[in-house]
Every structure is written in C-alpha cells, then in structure tokens.
Amino acid sequence: MGLPLLQRRPSDIPLARDPSGRFLVWITALMVYLASLTLAGALTVSDMARRWDSGLAGGLTVQIAPLPGNTGAAPGAPLAPLAPLDERVEAALTILRSAPGVKSAQALTAADTARLLEPWLGPEAADPLLPMPRLIDVVTDGPVDVAGLADRLKSAAPGATLDDHAVWLADLRSFTGAVHLAALGLVALIGGAGVMSVVFSVRAGLAIHRHVVELLHLMGATDRYIARQFERHVVALSLRGGSVGLGLAVLTLIGVRHAAHGLRASLMPDLTLAVWQWASLGLVPLAAATLALLTARWTVLRTLEAMP
C-alpha cells in the first residue's frame, strides 16, 4: 500500500533547479548534431570510396585518342597515313584479349563515353564534331604485365594509353583515410568539449549543493550514492539534448539530400544512407549519454575524495 507513495522518487540533490542544466542540454544538442553530421559524412565518403574502389580495382582502362596525324614516327620522317580510330580500337582489343591475366576487354561506344563526360561537358558531350577518345574497359582475373602490355598497345594502336588505376586507387585510399582521420579527430574534439561541459556542470552542481552533499555524507551516504544522483541528472539532460541534436541532424541530412537531387549534373556523390547507417546515427545520443555518465561519475568521485 505504501509503494505508490514513493513511486515518483525525486533526486536527493535538487539539481533540476540548476541553470547549468539548461546549458548542458543545449551543449549536448550541439555536440550530437555535429557528431552525427560528421559520422554521416564519413559513412557517405566510405561508401563512395568503396564503390569506386570496387569499380577500379581488378580492371584496366585503355584510352585511344583521336590523333590529328601519325605518331611514333621519327622526327623529320614523312607522316604515315593515319589509321581510323575504329581500326586502332579493334587492334587494341585483339592485343588485350590475347594478353595473359585479362578476362575481358570491351570497347565503350561513343554514346557511353559521351554519357560519362556529360556531368562535366553537359549534353554537348554527344556532339559528333567533338573529337572524343575511345575507351576500352578491361577486366582482369590475374596478374598483368602492365608495362609490356602498354608497349604492345602503343605500337599496334598509336595514341593508346593504358591506365591500371594504381594512381587513382592510391589517391582514393589516401583521401578516404584522411577523411576518416579528420572525422575521428572531429568526433574526439566534440567528445572532449562534451566532457568539459559535463565536468563544469557537475562541479557547479557540487559547489551549489555542497551543504546537501555534506548532509547526505553525515547521514551515511557513500560517494557512489551521491555520484548516482549526478549520473541520473546528467544522463537525463544528455538524452534530452542528444535527441534534439539528432533530430536536427536528420533534418539537415534530408535537406542536403533533397538539395543534391536538384543538381542538374550528377557530380554529387549518392547521399543515401542505408538502414544500418541511420541506426548508427541513432547511437550517437546514447554514446553521448554514456560519456556523460562516466564523466559525471569520475568528476563526482574525484571531487568528493577531497571532502571529509
């Protein structure tokens, strides 16, 4: 019969009245907002890099340029008649398909090439008067002698260049690593600022309510008992602020995605997040609350150690 009397159990320390509580809610909201956007950015870049990586690795690209004259002749020698571009493409395909380690070689049509260039050149990329190179997409299934193959291609199909994507892949992986590092640093900074805010708030609470804390001690409260009062308070504030921050971050991401869809050229990466990625964003406020809890506990216990 007595249980309902104590169901709404209040905190022994009147922390809810502290002005630092409101401050902590908004600070946490800002931290979670920034951390969520950082995480979303890192996830998007990772996805984009993974797609590019899987598209570039295990393949080669041959480009055959539309030359104004013959190449490869010694300086001063009379110009040989220029082989048509299609013939040079065929010659290159023959070389490629017979090369060890090459699984398949497929020439892209002029329309395919125009479509690839459209984001940069617009619809004019399909203009037949525009001198466009021809591209050959090569899929490998084993080691390829890239240097030897390049030499053979150059002699059989003048104007041909072989790209094994190594430079692209190295740059891409380096870029992805840098983005991840920057994101990690940013999240660490945000977390550090959050920790400082909690430390400040808890210390302010301990100073304001010192007489209550001393009274609780005299009645037999352990330091852990007092720390739990602060933990409950700080976690509640962090979750409230975190929810606000996450909500704002989700709205921002939806807004950015909507704006990206409106761009005419498809230069922007795909900003769609998978379900598990949205779920991982949902963990950010929980992580913030956990960090706040541990920080509050540590701060209270450290401060109380100095009390009699």
Added chain:
Amino acid sequence: MIRFEHVGLRYGVESEVLRDISFTLTPGSFHFMTGASGAGKSSLLKLMYLAHRPSRGIITLFGRDMSRVTRAELPDLRRQIGVVFQDFALLDHLSALDNVALPLRMAGASDADTAEHCTEILRWVGLGNHLHAKPSTLSGGQQQRVAIARSVINRPRLLLADEPTGNVDDGIGMRLLYLFEELHKLGTTVVIATHNETLIRRFNHPRLHLDGGRLQVVPAHGARGG
C-alpha cells in the same frame, strides 16, 4: 559505545575549542549535554557524529578506533548514528516522507519497505496527515518532528540531538523528550545538547557539561559518582 581519551579540537590555527576531553558512554545510556553558548557543545557533537576528526586524542566508537577508520568505512559507521540537527537540516525540495526515507535509501532498503516504515514513523510523531508536505509548509515543531523521524528511521545505535527543543514551545519540547525516552528504552544511546533546564530537571539523566572547551560529567540527581 563511545570513549573519548584526551581529545582536543581546533579549527585551523585558532586555539582549541575542545580541550583534553575524556569520557565514556555505555550502550543504552542517556545524557544531556549542557554548557553556555560557545562552550563547544556543537563541536563535541560533530566529533561524535563523525563530521570532524579530532586534532588530538583518541575516539573509540562502536569498538573502532576512529583514527584507524578509512574514509570508505565512514558511511557504514555514520548510518549507525542518528542526528537531529539544530536547524533540522531538512531538504526543502523533498516531502516529509522523502526526507525521512533518506537513511533507508542510503542503506539500500526497497521502495516498498521504505514507504511503509516512513509512513509508520511519521504517524508515530503525529505527522500522518503531512506525509507529502514540503518542510517549508510545516511549522517549526512539525519540522523538528520530521527531523527526529529521519534520525531514528533506521534504528541507530547512537542518537545525537543538538538543541532539539530550541525552536518549539515547552509542550512540544516535552513531547519530543518523551519520544527520545522511548527510543532510549528500546536500547538506543542518547545524547541531547540543550539549554532547557526545565527538561533537564524533569528527565533525570547525567550531564556532559562543557565550560570553556573542557568537559565535566555531572551525574543524575540522586546518583553517585561523576
């Protein structure tokens, strides 16, 4: 129960407020603590409820030498001591019931047990109709009774009260003393600091009399020794 041996207490670099205090309280005893204002009554009580450590001397409480007790061991010892503070020290944001519940919660009692016992003891001190009242809405005497209920809720072995009748009229003061008497009969060791000579004469118990920081044990009327 309690033994003080040549205990002294000074705050900072000031001269000692308690000097060479030696006495023993046996379990189940009842003492008044008397002395003029500034004689050191509150300081002596603070030593007894472990708010301070002495500057010198040895305090033995519940068989433990307090100089060897670690900080981590203090909460357990403090839970065996009930204190009625001179200013009641009730938490304004909590109801009477929640104030009384504090010692039980600290001891890890269940909510159901806590509610039952707190309701029972508040009824015992005549506040059954004020369970959810905030201290600011209660009279001085009612606040005093909440403070007393809180001090005895976990059946302390030692009960210390600092001027518990200082803010109430003689009728309520008398009633409070009868409450302490009942606890004493249940085996609690009681020490009450008071200026109220009427109560001291009415309840015939030995006195710990402080004068200028020195202690003299005065036996009850009609008793021998000192």
